[in-house]
Amino acid sequence: MFQVRIHGRGGQGVVTAAEILSVAAFDEGRQAQAFPSFGSERTGAPVVSYCRIDDREIRTREPVMAPDAVIVQDVTLINQVDLFAGLSPVGYVLINTSRSFEELGLAELFLRFPRPHLVTCPATEIALEHVGRPLPNAALLGAFASLTGQITLDAVKKAITDHFAGAVGERNAAAAAAAFDAVVHQEEELSRADAD
């Protein structure tokens, strides 16, 4: 089982992101379960959602406490929420930011998790460019596909266009593709730096 926890704020599509991720996995023939951290969500308040992906029936109903990947949609949560609690020692971290881990003061993550599993992605900027609104969720799913390989970019794009009709869906799918490429690029830079 692969478990994902998504952190963001009310209004950023945190719950929708988990749902779309589960649909993408489902479309690829896997079992998936997405659910929000149940609460009275308000715009701007910290929100958490979860997605489990497996090849067998998912029976558990507990919140995801030991995720394999954490997606952070809103970087301002860093000092407010224990974002990486329970994250697997070989887990993945994907943060929506145009800054680096060092600039965010998160260099300590390099000691806790494999370096290639840690990426940042300027998903808000990508969304602004492609969608015209600062909603990073769809773009981050493209980045997630690249980072973890749990789902294909095509499945993500299809799930996005299934969820958002018409041009909005197409633009969000384009944002996902751009974020996918951005992560590929970042991973290439990393391995090049490693080789040097």
Place this chain on the structure above:
Amino acid sequence: MLTQIEGSRAIAETVALCRPEVVCAYPISPQTHIIEAVGVMVKEGRLAPCEFINVESEFAAMSVALGASAAGARAYTATASQGLLFMMEAVYNAAGLGLPVVMTLANRAIGAPINIWNDHSDAMAVRDSGWIQLFAETNQEAADLHVQAFRLAEELSVPVMVCMDGFILTHAVEGVDLLDQATVDAFLPPYDPRQVLDPANPVSIGAMVGPEAFQEVRYLAHLRQLDALHRIPAIAEEFFGATGRRSGGLVHSYRTEDADTIVVAMGSVLGTIKDAVDIRRDAGERIGVVGITSFRPFPAQAVRAALAGASQVVVLEKAFSIGHGGVLATDISMALQGSGCVVREVVAGLGGRPITRLSLEKLFYKAAQGELEELLFLDLEVDVVERERERMRLERRSGPSAENVLRDLGARSEGPGR
């Protein structure tokens, strides 16, 4: 068709396939998504003929539903928690009048203190109302139970409540095999009311009944529920024949063969329990699970049979009778009377407290060691409770307990998922 879909939407789609003619509801979390989706289908004409009636309260919702049912319409509504309490008088009336309304109960805790999260307190509050109460383990079963519920309700002229865990199921997106219209139409014939308000053939429904007949009327209601004990498994079997799916029925057993300890529970927590049981099985413990699908009528005989080989039964429930203990546990104890089987009560998950596999594993280990107390509150923060007790002992004006406890907890760190 197998679809990755939110539980609430799966229910709405399935309810629509059942062709309700009147839907009336008042929104309340976590039921809202169901009713919104049904409302959209009526508005778009996808569910027709059907009248969607916006009412001003839950009391009106159930009153309209039973009025519609008495006029011969297939009626549906949904609610939760305080909403159920607000419609309580009409809930009893629907059962007392024998009107086959179907209602989804998106199980949620009851205040005070106000809490929107899941437990089974609301269902327990109407336990004795005369409604049939069926509990769903998954969204698939919740959807399937609605089709069976209309069939059962209308056959027996008894209202049926499908209980599904609020948020945990209603807001979970997972694979649900949605039925098609032809299958549902073949399974669920048009509503043929046993009693109907018809100007051409006038009758009174709801007359005053004095001491000379009230007991007989109530006993008749009891007999109808006993009839349901036969019809529920028969309808589930027929549903299996039509769809190939094992949904509904009275009880479900999992790995109970040769089990010394059997855990009994209702609703979605059964999934987490099964995972924990698999792990304890791997560790060599002889443990199994029995899920109760039909809580009312209570299938005492089926429960006895399902628990026959066990020396210890652990009843884990998301509600309790304050000042007494487990509600389901009491029923289970009654069913096991004279069997010599030990019954342990575990109250868990109140007000949405996550029931984790790890906690369950520890609980089952303790059970296997024979160290379980008679009544246990899973993951209870004992120090917080003791602190408040001490405060109450020391000063008269100790203040409201809920706020005191929150303040104490606020001093501790808050992690995600809480």
